[in-house]
Amino acid sequence: MSAQIGAIVAAVGSVVRGIFGKRLVTFAGIAVASITLGGCTVPTASLVGADPADPGAKVAGVGYRSTVAPYSSLRPTTPVGWKEQNQSVTPSPKSHEH
Template sequence: MLTLSGAKSAAASSARGQGSLINWLPVAVIVLALSGCMPATTPMTAADPADPAAKVARAGYRSTIAPYTGLRPATPAPWSERNGAAAPQAKQDQ
């Protein structure tokens, strides 16, 4: 059935004068769909994952909040001192 429909579409496209891209499009789609079903072909050079005596790298721990230091509860400074430190200094007359 698939061959018959492919032959019909090939005959129809050649009768219309369309390019060969349309003829190869279904083949390309099928090849791409089946390529996902292929097993990985890389050889296994490492130790067997099922071997409990296999050497593995150590698992390390790095805290995501290591540089954090809590600032609460903090005693507030008097507002007049903080305001005076932030205000521009008065110019002296020369």
């Protein structure tokens, strides 16, 4: 079965290479050339507004607002040590009656 599939793939591949082989190579060459040379062109459109590379350009002011500034503690009492907290929630020992 695999030999039959391999023969079909080889036959289809040879037909595709015969028909599209030269066109595909030409298209790939043109695509690579246009991508390579595209980075060498000078932008022709004028900038709208200030030049972003100009350090003296006027920009909007930057503000800062803290996300935790209005925080106030809501604890009703002062914190207690961990030993005291554990003892307050530990169940009382029960006597083992049979």
